[in-house]
Amino acid sequence: MNVTEILSKLVSFDVLGGQSNLSIAQWIEDYLSSLDIEFNNLPNEDGSKRCIFCRIGPPVDGGLVLSGHTDVVPVKGQPWNTDPFVLTDGGDGNLYARGSCDMKGFLASCLVAAPEMVKAKLKKPIYFAFSFDEEIGCLMGTPLAEKIMSFYDEKPNFAIIGEPSMMQPIIGHKGIVIYKTTVNGSAGHSSRIRNEVSAIHEASRIILWLENKMNQLIEKGQLDNRFEPPHTSIHCGLFEKSGIAPNVISDSASFYWDIRVIPKDKSSVIKQEFDEYCNALIKINAEKFPDFDIQTVEHHPDVPPLDTPDDLEIVALIRELTGVTKLGSVSYAAEAGQFSNAGFQTVICGPGDIAQAHRANEFISKAQLMEGEEMIRRLVKKFE
Numbered sequence: 253m254n255v256t257e258i259l260s261k262l263v264s265f266d267v268l269g270g271q272s273n274l275s276i277a278q279w280i281e282d283y284l285s286s287l288d289i290e291f292n293n294l295p296n297e298d299g300s301k302r303c304i305f306c307r308i309g310p311p312v313d314g315g316l317v318l319s320g321h322t323d324v325v326p327v328k329g330q331p332w333n334t335d336p337f338v339l340t341d342g343g344d345g346n347l348y349a350r351g352s353c354d355m356k357g358f359l360a361s362c363l364v365a366a367p368e369m370v371k372a373k374l375k376k377p378i379y380f381a382f383s384f385d386e387e388i389g390c391l392m393g394t395p396l397a398e399k400i401m402s403f404y405d406e407k408p409n410f411a412i413i414g415e416p417s418m419m420q421p422i423i424g425h426k427g428i429v430i431y432k433t434t435v436n437g438s439a440g441h442s443s444r445i446r447n448e449v450s451a452i453h454e455a456s457r458i459i460l461w462l463e464n465k466m467n468q469l470i471e472k473g474q475l476d477n478r479f480e481p482p483h484t485s486i487h488c489g490l491f492e493k494s495g496i497a498p499n500v501i502s503d504s505a506s507f508y509w510d511i512r513v514i515p516k517d518k519s520s521v522i523k524q525e526f527d528e529y530c531n532a533l534i535k536i537n538a539e540k541f542p543d544f545d546i547q548t549v550e551h552h553p554d555v556p557p558l559d560t561p562d563d564l565e566i567v568a569l570i571r572e573l574t575g576v577t578k579l580g581s582v583s584y585a586a587e588a589g590q591f592s593n594a595g596f597q598t599v600i601c602g603p604g605d606i607a608q609a610h611r612a613n614e615f616i617s618k619a620q621l622m623e624g625e626e627m628i629r630r631l632v633k634k635f636e
Contacts, residue, residue, distance in 0.1 A: 269387030358414025
């Protein structure tokens with residue numbers, strides 16, 4: 253199979269984040285088995301999903317992991333011009349399908365080179381690490397990275413996470429965590445606003461505190477100009493339905509908010525300060541309404557940022573493999589920070605443009621797909 257044929261098969265599996273990925277996992281495993289590549293699984297608790305990892309080459313230290321995810325984001329409500337789960341040649345140099353760019357183009361680039369890896373006399377091993385549920389919180393990045401590090405007797409050194417970067421080496425990304433905060437107030441006639449505790453009013457105070465906290469970080473000079481925006485962002489994106497009528501004081505309000513940290517900031521520190529502010533509000537409002545409360549739970553797990561020093565060996569290697577010397581950073585989160593925290597020298601580099609991800613008529617250009625394939629082939633020759 254050539255790379256386009258493999259990509260066509262991969263995009264046909266409409267596995268969304270959170271859904272079972274057994275169909276696409278089975279196809280990949282059958283493909284690996286046809287090449288006599290021994291693979292292993294890291295399943296979820298009920299066996300409805302599984303990561304795939306394998307080693308090709310000798311069991312020696314210093315190998316490299318090629319990592320990507322098998323799930324994609326939904327297409328419902330998007331104005332697609334073609335069937336999103338059928339790879340379609342647009343006649344314009346682009347191949348259209350959900351996941352073609354993010355990030356099955358990279359998976360196809362890895363798999364098409366697998367026969368060469370098997371035949372090559374590799375001096376260092378190449379590993380595949382394919383995860384699930386990346387699109388709903390990078391849920392398996394850390395477990396998969398730690399599993400690979402502990403499963404084998406030898407220790408791989410490097411990891412390339414194949415998120416679409418137009419083949420530019422990416423050495424930094426922001427972290428992310430999403431919370432849901434619920435405020436419990438007291439209901440009453442709106443004329444008694446001074447006697448009751450409005451959940452909407454208190455929630456609004458909390459949201460303003462979040463915005464002010466972001467501005468304080470900026471004013472303190474907590475900046476990193478590699479990113480856009482060049483600072484940690486704190487944002488409330490969803491205010492759930494609260495209250496029952498304009499003239500009734502709301503007794504409940506809930507909202508979702510996120511923190512996207514630059515590497516020099518820690519989301520845990522911001523969350524601690526947030527909790528301290530909320531505890532102060534609880535103490536004040538409990539004098540008027542003893543059952544007043546603020547509860548915050550994690551909605552999206554805390555994904556760490558990536559901050560790979562440019563003097564590490566992985567940076568010189570990825571520059572050699574791509575021929576691109578300019579390094580970049582991105583403001584989205586990925587599994588790269590998780591692999592880095594597990595002990596891998598990690599970069600992001602993959603075919604396709606992130607601007608095409610998560611939107612209708614997602615595509616990868618044929619030229620980018622070819623460049624992704626060539627990068628993997630150069631890796632094979634490098635490790636021979």
